[in-house]
Amino acid sequence: xxxxxxxxxxxxxxxxxxxxxxxxxxxxxxxxxxxxxxxxxxxxxxxxxxxxxxxxxxxxxxxxxxxxxxxxxxxxxxxxxxxxxxxxxxxxxxxxxxxxxxxxxxxxxxxxxxxxxxxxxxxxxxxxxxxxxxxxxxxxxxxxxxxxxxxxxxxxxxxxxxxxxxxxxxxxxxxxxxxxxxxxxxxxxxxxxxxxxxxxxxxxxxxxxxxxxxxxxxxxxxxxxxxxxxxxxxxxxxxxxxxxxxxxxxxxxxxxxxxxxxxxxxxxxxxxxxxxxxxxxxxxxxxxxxxxxxxxxxxxxxxxxxxxxxxxxxxxxxxxxxxxxxxxxxxxxxxxxxxxxxxxxxxxxxxxxxxxxx
Amino acid sequence: xxxxxxxxxxxxxxxxxxxxxxxxxxxxxxxxxxxxxxxxxxxxxxxxxxxxxxxxxxxxxxxxxxxxxxxxxxxxxxxxxxxxxxxxxxxxxxxxxxxxxxxxxxxxxxxx
Numbered sequence: 001x002x003x004x005x006x007x008x009x010x011x012x013x014x015x016x017x018x019x020x021x022x023x024x025x026x027x028x029x030x031x032x033x034x035x036x037x038x039x040x041x042x043x044x045x046x047x048x049x050x051x052x053x054x055x056x057x058x059x060x061x062x063x064x065x066x067x068x069x070x071x072x073x074x075x076x077x078x079x080x081x082x083x084x085x086x087x088x089x090x091x092x093x094x095x096x097x098x099x100x101x102x103x104x105x106x107x108x109x110x111x112x113x114x115x116x117x118x119x120x121x122x123x124x125x126x127x128x129x130x131x132x133x134x135x136x137x138x139x140x141x142x143x144x145x146x147x148x149x150x151x152x153x154x155x156x157x158x159x160x161x162x163x164x165x166x167x168x169x170x171x172x173x174x175x176x177x178x179x180x181x182x183x184x185x186x187x188x189x190x191x192x193x194x195x196x197x198x199x200x201x202x203x204x205x206x207x208x209x210x211x212x213x214x215x216x217x218x219x220x221x222x223x224x225x226x227x228x229x230x231x232x233x234x235x236x237x238x239x240x241x242x243x244x245x246x247x248x249x250x251x252x253x254x255x256x257x258x259x260x261x262x263x264x265x266x267x268x269x270x271x272x273x274x275x276x277x278x279x280x281x282x283x284x285x286x287x288x289x290x291x292x293x294x295x296x297x298x299x300x301x302x303x304x305x306x307x308x309x310x311x312x313x314x315x316x317x318x319x320x321x322x323x324x325x326x327x328x329x330x331x332x333x334x335x336x337x338x339x340x341x342x343x344x345x346x347x348x349x350x351x352x353x354x355x356x357x358x
Numbered sequence: 359x360x361x362x363x364x365x366x367x368x369x370x371x372x373x374x375x376x377x378x379x380x381x382x383x384x385x386x387x388x389x390x391x392x393x394x395x396x397x398x399x400x401x402x403x404x405x406x407x408x409x410x411x412x413x414x415x416x417x418x419x420x421x422x423x424x425x426x427x428x429x430x431x432x433x434x435x436x437x438x439x440x441x442x443x444x445x446x447x448x449x450x451x452x453x454x455x456x457x458x459x460x461x462x463x464x465x466x467x468x469x470x
Contacts, residue, residue: 174435217431224432228403232433274371 009073009183011082012258019261020080022312028260029339033270039277042341049282054335059327060292063110063306063352064097065089066122067298070114071148074169074182076216076259078310081114089298091121096300096322098125101132105327106294108136110352112306115145117152130162138165140214140352143193144186156193156200165210166202167249167352168194171218173236181218194243203245211244214354216251220268222275222346223250226355249354252276254307254343276342284349287356290335296322304335306352311340370420403432410439411446 012020019025033039046052067088070081089097101109109129116122116139130137139159146155159166170190171181178187194211197203203211213233217223230248237243253259255272263269290304294315300322303309314320317333349356361369377384395405406428413421429439 172433177435215433219430221427221430225402228397228401229433232403278371 009082011073011080011084012261013080014082014084017261019257019264022310025256025260026311026313026338028264028269029255033273034339039273042337042339045277045280045342046285046337049285051282051285054285054288054291054337056331056333056335057291059104059106059294059331061108061110061289061294061352062101062104062106062296063112063293064296065112065298065306065309066094066114066116066119066125068114069118070142071118071145072115072142072183072186074258075262076181076218076253078254078257078259078307079114080257080310085114087298088119089121089300091124093298093300093322094121094125094128096325097296098128098132100296100322100325101129101134104134107134108138109134110138110140112140112352115142117141117145117155123158126158126162126164130164136165137163138167140167140169143168143170143190146193146196147189156197156202159197160200160202160209163209165212166197167212167214169216170194170213170233171216173233173240177218191241191243194237194245195241198242198244203243205244210246212247212249213245214249214251216253220263220266220272222279223252223350226250226348247354249352250348250350251352251354252343252346252350254340254350256307256340257310273339273342276346279346280342281345281347281349281357283357284345284347287349287351288341288344289351289353289356290344293352294330302330305344307340307343308336311338313338365419367423370423373420403429403434406432407434407438407442411442414443415446415450 019028030041034041040048043052046054065079068079068081068085069083069088070077070079070085071083073082109132111126111129113119119125126139141155141159146152168190169182170178172178175187178190179185194203197211200209201207202209215223215229215233223229226248229250233248234245237245255263255269255276260269263272290308293305295303295306295309297303297309301309302315302317302320302322302325303313304315308314313336315330315333316336317330319326319329344350344356347355374388377388395402395409400408406425409421410425410429413425426439
């Protein structure tokens, strides 16, 4: 039992798991029920509704992953992030990113990780990026990082001073479900961090300091209706802990990396893929996030989304790195798809901003 | 029969196929079914919990499978799920026991 527990505190990379290799994940997603024709591949499915090839719309969101290091090892993490991951964006790459941030037509800048705050140049980068005048500047904070050590205690103030939009993960309003997915003690620390964010004004009913939460299911099932879940979360967090927040983004777990590993180990893979395919919604394809997003990795490469980044599927463009960034050329490309994409088109759809279709 | 079991989890996915042999009635049923579970005076979450409890009293494996997943998707906790089943169980056992009055009435009538 102890061995199993210790394993869960390490990334797939550290465990030398076969699924740490992106190609192995892609193989799994192309073989079995998809190779046999039992289920249609994603390209076959979107052909039925005339969405193939999937093409970008206007670029709206520039998402930058500043590193895979994280203080948590969540069981569902699509990044395979953890304390043992050493992929961290350098200051030089950040400087290249800043050039793009100053000139992009995107209205949203979205910093993610790992825990972005663990990048040693994070605060400098936020300081510089906030001067670029981007309308919506998101930092995806895992909450516990705010409580991880004294040096981070002032993060709520720091975010406030830079008018950062904080988006944080919270899989449930109960301790049991949260800790099972994100690690022991995560719930209590997250609650404390949310209270501290509230204390400086984040998430309060009339506040401009935006605090949104991300809900993703703690297991092999799809998220429920986003609006209903938001109501439940708001009621429970306010009643039990006096916590306020603005919106809840319900996000589907995509079958890659650690969540794929979990699906296979728990013998839920096939049923989960069935539920994703059965819940395919053409309306969600229209608004799927890869159509208005560019994802930049810690080493400056460009991807259609954070999931393709983890699967090492670079954009299908002659421009693949920020050093040669050109938005017009980049936008003229076909988006790379595989069966994991079903995760973004199930039900009301899923994106880093939550549901995409009614 | 394609399977050696009366109940096969994969058959749940085929539920919709019942319309193949009686389209009009099948469609009417699924329209009705879908409407019943929409948000109304009761929330969809409350309806899902009722369905979970009834799935157990009906002892329908397909329904238990479907509404365990459905309640989880709606953020229902294990404690809430188990309490709902106890409500079903209490009604089931209550329904058995309340018939005891019938037995008592009969005994009282027959005995001197």
